[in-house]
Amino acid sequence: MSYSLTVNGQVRHVDEDGQTPLLWVLRDTLKLPGTKYGCGIAQCGACTVHVDGQPMRSCSLALEAAAGSQIVTIEAVDGPQADAIRDAWVARDVPQCGFCQSGQIMSAVALLRSVPKPTDADIDIAMSGNICRCATYNRIRAAIHDAAGSAQS
Amino acid sequence: MALVIAAIVLVLAIVLRPQPLPEAQALPANHRSIETAQLRPAAAFATITDPAVRSVALFEEAGRVIQHPRCMNCHPRTDRPTQTDAMRPHMPWVTRGPDNAGAATLRCTTCHHDANFAASGVPGNPKWKLAPIEMAWQGKTLGQICRQILDPARAHMGRDQLLQHMAKDELVGWAWHPGGKRTPAPGTQAEFGALIDAWLKTGARCPA
Ligand code: FES
Ligand code: FES
Numbered sequence: 257m258s259y260s261l262t263v264n265g266q267v268r269h270v271d272e273d274g275q276t277p278l279l280w281v282l283r284d285t286l287k288l289p290g291t292k293y294g295c296g297i298a299q300c301g302a303c304t305v306h307v308d309g310q311p312m313r314s315c316s317l318a319l320e321a322a323a324g325s326q327i328v329t330i331e332a333v334d335g336p337q338a339d340a341i342r343d344a345w346v347a348r349d350v351p352q353c354g355f356c357q358s359g360q361i362m363s364a365v366a367l368l369r370s371v372p373k374p375t376d377a378d379i380d381i382a383m384s385g386n387i388c389r390c391a392t393y394n395r396i397r398a399a400i401h402d403a404a405g406s407a408q409s
Numbered sequence: 410m411a412l413v414i415a416a417i418v419l420v421l422a423i424v425l426r427p428q429p430l431p432e433a434q435a436l437p438a439n440h441r442s443i444e445t446a447q448l449r450p451a452a453a454f455a456t457i458t459d460p461a462v463r464s465v466a467l468f469e470e471a472g473r474v475i476q477h478p479r480c481m482n483c484h485p486r487t488d489r490p491t492q493t494d495a496m497r498p499h500m501p502w503v504t505r506g507p508d509n510a511g512a513a514t515l516r517c518t519t520c521h522h523d524a525n526f527a528a529s530g531v532p533g534n535p536k537w538k539l540a541p542i543e544m545a546w547q548g549k550t551l552g553q554i555c556r557q558i559l560d561p562a563r564a565h566m567g568r569d570q571l572l573q574h575m576a577k578d579e580l581v582g583w584a585w586h587p588g589g590k591r592t593p594a595p596g597t598q599a600e601f602g603a604l605i606d607a608w609l610k611t612g613a614r615c616p617a
Contacts, residue, residue: 277528298520298531299500316520316529367514382514385501 264332274320301386330358352390448596464614479584484546525588555615576602
């Protein structure tokens with residue numbers, strides 16, 4: 257069946273089974289491989305995208321449920337919080353292997369949009385669904401604090 | 410010469426001896442079969458003549474649903490839900506947030522949507538959220554749970570709404586259609602609702 261969804265500002269029509277995870281549609285059909293497949297069972301956060309502004313695990317969202325939504329992926333996330341996060345990530349050299357990082361960044365940007373000056377506890381709650389096998393958690397937390405400072409100034 | 414012939418015969422006998430052929434084996438079942446436990450119907454309690462005793466017996470039967478992991482997992486005594494039949498802490502680490510549907514920055518809807526999703530194994534329902542903390546059931550006896558649900562200050566509902574919640578609420582109803590490998594609550598929601606109705610009509614007596 258054919259579904260339309262807006263991905264990174266463009267209306268896209270995809271002809272796939274409605275139960276296909278959005279993650280497969282993004283990576284395989286729309287060729288946007290920045291969003292990663294880590295676990296496929298909503299445990300790791302590597303597949304996080306924004307759906308109508310909310311961070312969601314694209315491995316756990318059916319195409320038919322995502323249809324009609326505005327989807328933003330790591331390839332196009334922008335705005336002052338995204339810029340601040342990107343700069344802080346570079347300055348702190350946050351990634352190690354990098355696999356989890358697009359999901360980390362999508363969650364971090366969403367956090368700063370809703371809590372401009374997050375505490376450690378805010379960061380822990382918002383980011384607890386994003387696992388990093390390389391354990392870059394301390395750098396992630398520091399970079400979010402840096403970004404919060406610079407996005408405000 | 411005779412020795413050579415004997416050796417050849419021996420070798421042939423070993424090689425050509427009848428051997429069992431490898432047999433096809435069934436692959437292990439992908440999912441363990443899910444058994445649905447039955448509930449005793451409310452009518453089966455009519456033989457108990459003392460209404461107070463019958464009322465307690467009805468509630469104890471309903472308690473097989475109330476204390477089932479499908480119901481208890483969303484009635485935790487902390488800000489964190491539990492999950493699976495083993496009622497282990499929910500992974501990832503999530504909290505109930507101000508409206509019992511997750512913290513503002515990690516909503517239940519980050520993963521849980523309107524329906525069970527087979528591809529990721531994540532269950533779903535449009536009303537997915539925790540029971541309020543005043544309705545914590547984990548760690549309580551059935552008698553304590555009984556008195557709690559009859560107390561409007563904690564249950565946030567009167568008896569009519571309580572019956573409605575048990576017998577008709579669609580999120581409660583999910584417990585009988587949990588999808589995946591999750592064991593459903595015993596019986597059906599209609600049978601459970603009939604037990605609660607009969608319990609209320611017999612004076613809503615609680616176990617000790
Ligand atoms: S791939 Fe979606 S949470 Fe791991
Ligand atoms: S940087 Fe390697 S998994 Fe996070």
